[in-house]
Amino acid sequence: LLFAHNNHIAWGSTAGISDQTDEFWLTLNPNNPEQYWHQGKWKDFESWSELVQVANGEPVTVTARRSVHGMVLAHDSDSGVAWARARAWEGQSVQDLMTWVWLATDRSLEAADRRIGGKTTNINMYTMNKAGRLGYVHSGRYPRRAANHDARLPAPGDGSMDWQGMRPYSDNPRLLDPVQPYIVNWNNRPS
Numbered sequence: 001l002l003f004a005h006n007n008h009i010a011w012g013s014t015a016g017i018s019d020q021t022d023e024f025w026l027t028l029n030p031n032n033p034e035q036y037w038h039q040g041k042w043k044d045f046e047s048w049s050e051l052v053q054v055a056n057g058e059p060v061t062v063t064a065r066r067s068v069h070g071m072v073l074a075h076d077s078d079s080g081v082a083w084a085r086a087r088a089w090e091g092q093s094v095q096d097l098m099t100w101v102w103l104a105t106d107r108s109l110e111a112a113d114r115r116i117g118g119k120t121t122n123i124n125m126y127t128m129n130k131a132g133r134l135g136y137v138h139s140g141r142y143p144r145r146a147a148n149h150d151a152r153l154p155a156p157g158d159g160s161m162d163w164q165g166m167r168p169y170s171d172n173p174r175l176l177d178p179v180q181p182y183i184v185n186w187n188n189r190p191s
Helices: 093-103 109-116
Strands: 009-015 021-029 032-038 041-044 046-052 060-067 070-076 081-087 123-129 134-138 174-176
Touching (some): 060 081, 109 123, 109 134, 109 174
Antiparallel strands (some): 032 041, 134 174
C-alpha cells in the first residue's frame, strides 16, 4: 500500500522525519512512587503487569506504566524520576491503516489529499494522475507545543509543557501541480 495505483491515480511515499514525539520527565511522589506530580496534584500511573518471555531463560514480569503524556520509558523510584514519551500518533494505528486501504478508492489528487489527512504518522505522500498532474503532502499530526517548549530537550511533566492539542492538517506542507514536471524527495522533511 505504500506504493500503488488504481485506475485513476498512483501514489508513493518516503519517510517524513518530522518531530512527532516529546520526552517528559516526571517527578515521583516520595511517599508513593506509583504517583507523579501533574497540574498541582499527585496522579496515579495507569499500570499493569506484563510477562516477558526470555529466550533460553525464565520469563520475567515487568510493570508497564502510562502517564498523561504516554508510555513510561523508565521509572527510577530511587532518584524520584520517571520518563514518558508523548507520540502524536498514539492510539491511531487502525485509523492509519484504513487511510492507506481507502486511498485505493480515491479518483483525484484532491480526494487523495483529503484522505491522507486521516493519517497521523509522518510520511511524505506523492500522488499522480493519468494526465501527469502531481501532488505532494507531508502527512501526519503534529503537536501544538507550549510557547517556551524546546523540543530538543526533555520537558517537565508537571503540566507546564503539556501539548496544547494538534496542529490542523491544513498547516502541513503540500504542493499540487508544481511548475516543474517533477517532485524530488528521499526520506527527508520538505524544503
